[in-house]
Amino acid sequence: MKSKSYERVYESQEFFSPLGNVSSRSLFGGYSLSIDDTVFAMVSEGELYLRACEQTQPYFSQHQVPVLAIHKRGRPVRLNYFRVGESLWQNPETLMDLAAKALQSAREEKSEQGLNRRPKDLPNITLYLELLLFKVGIVDEFTLKLLGSRQSWLMVRKLNKALDVRTLYALEGAICGLHVAALPAQIRQELREWLEDQMAEHNRHTGS
Numbered sequence: 455m456k457s458k459s460y461e462r463v464y465e466s467q468e469f470f471s472p473l474g475n476v477s478s479r480s481l482f483g484g485y486s487l488s489i490d491d492t493v494f495a496m497v498s499e500g501e502l503y504l505r506a507c508e509q510t511q512p513y514f515s516q517h518q519v520p521v522l523a524i525h526k527r528g529r530p531v532r533l534n535y536f537r538v539g540e541s542l543w544q545n546p547e548t549l550m551d552l553a554a555k556a557l558q559s560a561r562e563e564k565s566e567q568g569l570n571r572r573p574k575d576l577p578n579i580t581l582y583l584e585l586l587l588f589k590v591g592i593v594d595e596f597t598l599k600l601l602g603s604r605q606s607w608l609m610v611r612k613l614n615k616a617l618d619v620r621t622l623y624a625l626e627g628a629i630c631g632l633h634v635a636a637l638p639a640q641i642r643q644e645l646r647e648w649l650e651d652q653m654a655e656h657n658r659h660t661g662s
Contacts (some may be wrong), residue, residue: 458500459485466495469546470553481591482524489540492564493558493591496522496657497534503535507559510552528652537617564596571595577601578624578634601655619649 463485467476474489484498496503503522506514514536522535542549574584576595590609592598598606603625611617620634622645626635630641 459497462497462500462502463487466497470550472550473554473557479593481590486591486597488593489557490561492498492557492560493597494553494560496533498522498524502538502551503533503585504538505556505560506536507556509555509559513548523633564594573598573628575591575634576628578627583610583621583624586613590611600626603645604628607649608652619646624647 463478466487467478470476470487470489473555477488478485478497481493482496482498483513483649484495484496486493487495488496494505496505504510517539519536522533522537538549538602542552544592548584571620572584572594573579573587574581575600579587582606584598587606587610590606590613592601592606593608601609605623606625607622623634623637626641626645627637630637
């Protein structure tokens, strides 16, 4: 399935090149497609999904298009991305128009919400931690908040097994706009208990 996703990513990059330089990153078990660090599409299991917005919603609703679903904290989460079927691929003018609207809407939303800051511009995020976040596809505040501190921690820890609860606190503080020292005790406790559960589950599976 990965090979199909790679092919779809390359196909999409070439198709959407008139909109700008399309870059891809691993995200949610698939790949995000972005232009100027603004994500407007996703590729998952060999399928392309376009970001929904007010301008594209009528088309996708009319055609009853499936949405992208990921698993977050063990539960399925429906994202605001609609699948591009073969019939739409056969209609390049409409597909390009929908993609352009999705991109413009994403740019406007990031600008309005101020969520286009790099991770290092948030509290507690060092340049090293930002590098790890970049490697797993978390390139801005929007994506970090979308994933949450726990899922983000799980993703970066795959790159560095030495990361501990302090990194989890740092990520939560970044999302909340708080220095790690100002993180409320209750939130610290919830995060610590969650991490202990994660470690216990890991040890059960590995037999360690």
